[in-house]
Amino acid sequence: MLQRKISVLVTGANGFIGxxxxxxxxxxxxxxxxxxxxxxxxxxxxxxVAKADVVIHLAGENRPEDEASFHEVNAGLTFTLCDExxxxxxxxxxxxxxxxxxxTQVRYNNKYGNSKLEAExxxxxxxxxxxxxxxxxxxxxxxxxxxxxxxxxxxxxxxHNITRGLPIKINxxxxxxxxxxxxxxxxxxxxxxxxxxxxxxxxxxxxxxxxTLGELAAQLESFHSSxxxxxxxxxxxxxxxxxxxxxxxxxxxxxxxxxxxxxxDARGVFVEMLKTSECGQFSFFTAHPxxxxxxxxxxxxxxxxxxxxGRALFRFRHITTGEFFEVLTSxxxxxxxxxxxxxxxxxxxxxxxxxxxxxxxNEIFDRDNPDxxxxxx
Numbered sequence: 001m002l003q004r005k006i007s008v009l010v011t012g013a014n015g016f017i018g019x020x021x022x023x024x025x026x027x028x029x030x031x032x033x034x035x036x037x038x039x040x041x042x043x044x045x046x047x048x049v050a051k052a053d054v055v056i057h058l059a060g061e062n063r064p065e066d067e068a069s070f071h072e073v074n075a076g077l078t079f080t081l082c083d084e085x086x087x088x089x090x091x092x093x094x095x096x097x098x099x100x101x102x103x104t105q106v107r108y109n110n111k112y113g114n115s116k117l118e119a120e121x122x123x124x125x126x127x128x129x130x131x132x133x134x135x136x137x138x139x140x141x142x143x144x145x146x147x148x149x150x151x152x153x154x155x156x157x158x159x160h161n162i163t164r165g166l167p168i169k170i171n172x173x174x175x176x177x178x179x180x181x182x183x184x185x186x187x188x189x190x191x192x193x194x195x196x197x198x199x200x201x202x203x204x205x206x207x208x209x210x211x212t213l214g215e216l217a218a219q220l221e222s223f224h225s226s227x228x229x230x231x232x233x234x235x236x237x238x239x240x241x242x243x244x245x246x247x248x249x250x251x252x253x254x255x256x257x258x259x260x261x262x263x264x265d266a267r268g269v270f271v272e273m274l275k276t277s278e279c280g281q282f283s284f285f286t287a288h289p290x291x292x293x294x295x296x297x298x299x300x301x302x303x304x305x306x307x308x309x310g311r312a313l314f315r316f317r318h319i320t321t322g323e324f325f326e327v328l329t330s331x332x333x334x335x336x337x338x339x340x341x342x343x344x345x346x347x348x349x350x351x352x353x354x355x356x357x358x359x360x361x362n363e364i365f366d367r368d369n370p371d372x373x374x375x376x377x
Contacts, residue, residue, distance in 0.1 A: 005032040008193065009052035011045075011081070012059030013037050016147045017101065020182045021056065021189060028190075042080055049084040054097045054193045057081060060116070062152045067111050074115035075122070082126040089130050097133040097196035098123060099189055099203070104140045104178070124200055133196035137188065137203035144182030144242070145249035155179065155243070158217060159250040162224050173214030180205045181242040209239045216243075223247045227258050231275045231364075267291045268354070272365075280362040284308070287349040287357070294346035294377075301371045302362045303339040305347065307331045310355035313348045315377045316340070324377075331356070344375035 008025060012018045013035035025031040034048045036059065049055070061073035078100070085096045100123045105113035120136055127134035147153045149160030154177065161168050188205050211219075219233070223244055226232050235244040262271045268286035275281040287293050287310075297319050305314070309331040316325045319342055328350065329335050339345050349355035363371075 003030070006030055006193075007032045007034050007051055007053045009034040009036060009048045009055040011036040011055070011057045011077070012101075015058060015060075016144075016153075017142060017182060017185060017189075018058050019146050020144065021058070021186050024186050024190065045077075045080065046084050049081070049088060049096065052096060054099070054196070055081070055085070056099045056101075056189055056193065058101045060101070060103075062112070070111045070115040071118070074112070075118035078119035078122045082122045085132060086126060086130060089132060095130065095132045095198075097135075097193060098126070099135045099192045100137065101189075102136050102138045104138050106138060127200035131198040133198055133201075135192045135196070135201045135203045137185075137192075137205060139185065139205065140178035140180055140208060142180055142182055142185055144246050147182070147246075149250070154213065155216065155246060156250070158220050159247050162220050163247065163250045163255065164252065168217060170213050170217060173212060173217070175213045177211055177213065177216065179209045179211065179239075180207075181209075181246075183242070207238070209242075211239065219243055220247055226274075229275070230260065230272055230281075231277065234276070234278065267293055275364045277364075280360060281364050283359045283361070285357055285359065287312075287347070287355040289349050289352055289354075291355075292346050292348040295344070295374060296346075296372050297344040297375050298339065298341050298371045298373075300341055301339075302341065304360045305337045305339070306334060306358040308356040308358055310349060310353055311351040312355055312357065313350050314345065315348070316343045316345050317375075317377045318343055319375060344377050346377045 008031050010018055010022060010033060013022055013033070014037045022033055022035070025033055034052055036045055036048055038059070057078065059073065059077055061069045064070060064073075081098075085098060089095055100119060102120050103113065103116045106117040106120060107113065123134050123136055126132050141153060141155070143153055143155035147156040149156040151157075158168050184207065185205055188203060192203055219240065220243065222233055233240060233244075235241050260271060260273065262269050268288055268291065270285040271283060273282045273284065285293065307329045311328065311330045314327050314329065314337050317323070327337065329337060347357065
């Protein structure tokens with residue numbers, strides 16, 4: 001017997017956070033989405049409330065042409081939503097867990113913040129008067145893919161402009177930003193609806209990042225310049241990981257690919273793919289049949305070779321003892337071959353076709369101090 005799906009009413013379903021949330025919910029087999037979007041009338045909302053098992057209220061107005069819309073949408077829609085939930089509880093006895101996306105702007109005396117504070121009060125009153133499970137998230141700046149540039153996110157604006165070679169404007173580079181990544185927001189929203197508790201709960205998004213405008217611009221500009229320098233920043237964890245994913249999501253499709261230099265001679269080609277400040281660089285090279293490459297040693301530099309296509313003979317000779325070693329590898333059976341400091345080494349294409357080899361070196365090649373010394377094997 002198929003398990004009934006949990007119906008999730010998502011207001012603001014076609015907004016920045018809404019799009020990311022709906023995609024994630026769709027990846028999970030237990031949820032059915034009930035979207036409420038800009039332009040839908042309140043009769044639609046009442047019908048969706050009657051069908052829903054949980055509500056995630058994301059709809060809001062950030063930069064309206066008429067500031068009266070702050071109250072009308074941020075507060076007014078929340079009042080209506082809470083009234084419909086209250087009616088449902090009164091008529092059926094069934095509570096409806098509610099998650100509200102509010103803003104840290106409630107701490108400031110501006111029309112946007114005030115309207116969000118009114119929305120929070122409506123949800124709080126609902127929770128206190130009915131014990132309806134309710135969670136309020138006060139979000140700082142949210143960034144990530146699909147956020148609208150030149151609207152209310154400096155990250156989106158900077159990413160959009162920098163990926164297109166357009167200027168960015170910074171009034172005060174020391175201005176500090178508090179940011180959360182949309183994937184973390186979505187994870188927190190989903191967690192909030194899994195086991196809702198009666199009454200009011202303050203939701204928390206973790207991690208929350210802090211960065212200045214100047215640091216943000218420098219980081220994004222570094223991503224942009226990496227295509228020319230091939231030098232890639234550490235982007236595997238934390239804020240740099242999230243910013244890099246966001247940055248590349250703003251690349252126009254025609255910029256999905258870019259060319260890198262290749263160095264060609266009679267032996268084959270050599271191509272550097274990317275470089276890192278702390279973890280070396282990645283390259284590949286080819287060799288024609290019978291060609292030998294290398295014939296040198298290093299004092300400190302180390303390398304890892306992986307034959308992708310063809311057959312290669314690696315030869316090693318210790319530069320002081322003369323000890324010799326050789327190994328034959330093939331792209332049909334992937335093996336890593338390490339080069340060892342103090343051992344001269346070379347590689348010969350033993351096949352009838354072009355040899356293709358991937359190469360990692362633990363440091364970026366320095367032409368002024370290459371740590372590479374010619375030596376016959």
